[in-house]
Amino acid sequence: MSATPPSVPQDPWEAAYSRFETPEREISKFMARLRHAGADNWPKESAVVELFCGRGNGLQALARIGFRNIQGVDLSPRLLQQCTGTAKTIVADCRQLPFADHSQDIAIVQGGLHHLPTLPDDLDQCLREIRRVLRPNGRAMFVEPWNTPFLRIVHAFCNNFLARKCSAKLDALATMIDHERITYEQWLTRPHAILCIVDKYFVLEQQSFAWGKWNFLGQPRS
Numbered sequence: 001m002s003a004t005p006p007s008v009p010q011d012p013w014e015a016a017y018s019r020f021e022t023p024e025r026e027i028s029k030f031m032a033r034l035r036h037a038g039a040d041n042w043p044k045e046s047a048v049v050e051l052f053c054g055r056g057n058g059l060q061a062l063a064r065i066g067f068r069n070i071q072g073v074d075l076s077p078r079l080l081q082q083c084t085g086t087a088k089t090i091v092a093d094c095r096q097l098p099f100a101d102h103s104q105d106i107a108i109v110q111g112g113l114h115h116l117p118t119l120p121d122d123l124d125q126c127l128r129e130i131r132r133v134l135r136p137n138g139r140a141m142f143v144e145p146w147n148t149p150f151l152r153i154v155h156a157f158c159n160n161f162l163a164r165k166c167s168a169k170l171d172a173l174a175t176m177i178d179h180e181r182i183t184y185e186q187w188l189t190r191p192h193a194i195l196c197i198v199d200k201y202f203v204l205e206q207q208s209f210a211w212g213k214w215n216f217l218g219q220p221r222s
Contacts, residue, residue, distance in 0.1 A: 016175035019168060023057050030061035030110060037141055037206070037217050039065055046105035049073060051094045051130070052112020056083030062108075063087065073097065095125040099133040107134055110143045114187035115180065124197050131201040131220045140202050142216040147188045151212030 021029075044066045050058045053072030062070050063085055070087040073094060074080050080089045092098045094112070107130045116122035130140055145151065157163040158174035165171070177184055187194070202218035209215075 013176055013179040016172045016179070020172035020176065021169075023055070023060075026057045027060045027064070030058045031064060033110065033143055033215070034061060034065055034108075034141075037215070039067075042067075042106065042139070044068055047071075047103065048106040048108065049097075049099070049104050049133070050108045050110070051097075051126075052109055052115065053083070053089070054079045054112075056080070056085065056087065056089065058108065058110050059083065059087040059089075060085055095122060095129060097129045097133050101132055102135045104133045104138060105135055106139045106141070108141045111145070113142060114144050115183050116187075117183060119186055119190050120193050120197055123194065124200075127197055127201045134220045136220060136222060138220055139205075140216075140218050140220070142198070142214070144214050145184070145188065145212060146209050146214035147191065148209055148212050150210070151188075154212060 039062075045068060047069045048062055048067050049071045050062065051073050053059055053074050054076070056072055059070055059072045072080070072083065072087050072089045073092050074089070075091065075093055077091050080091060083089050090098060094109075109130075113123060113126065116126060134140065154173070155177075157167075157170055158177060163170055164174055198216065198218070201221055202216075203221050205217045205219060207214075207216050207218075
């Protein structure tokens with residue numbers, strides 16, 4: 001009889017993420033973001049790609065809104081194995097996208113850019129690739145953490161032991177921040193550089209900075 005293979009321990013960040021938010025709550029959150037950006041009015045036959053798609057809850061949100069031509073890209077085969085639904089998933093580096101020039105209508109990133117290891121170089125390369133694969137009238141949508149007053153209050157609670165003890169969700173968030181601190185703080189402390197690179201590749205349609213998030217929608221700059 002063959003021995004049962006040892007189970008692979010869950011990544012600490014992933015374990016905290018699973019405590020922070022259920023898949024269904026995350027799908028609902030993603031749907032709300034998409035609708036706020038106007039996705040209900042976007043053609044549902046559009047070629048849509050979500051980058052840094054992880055487990056695929058953003059892909060599920062797109063499908064529920066009615067999009068039919070959806071692809072997801074992530075660097076982690078393990079995360080993509082958890083994706084369900086009809087969207088095609090591709091293991092690839094978002095700094096070198098496996099798509100032809102001007103082949104996509106919509107590119108979406110929700111919480112992936114702040115994981116890039118090096119600013120500004122990796123961000124510049126990633127956004128240049130997004131612009132390359134988008135059609136001239138395409139759309140780019142980004143949602144990332146931003147150092148707003150609200151986020152600074154959240155960080156203060158994350159650094160409070162009693163607050164973390166009283167809230168499992170807050171403790172999960174604090175644990176996630178601890179495990180991504182280098183890239184997270186690098187992102188939060190470079191707002192001017194980030195916005196300059198975005199402006200280099202995209203023409204702004206709508207943008208907001210609220211509740212600890214930067215929401216951006218734009219079109220490729222010609």
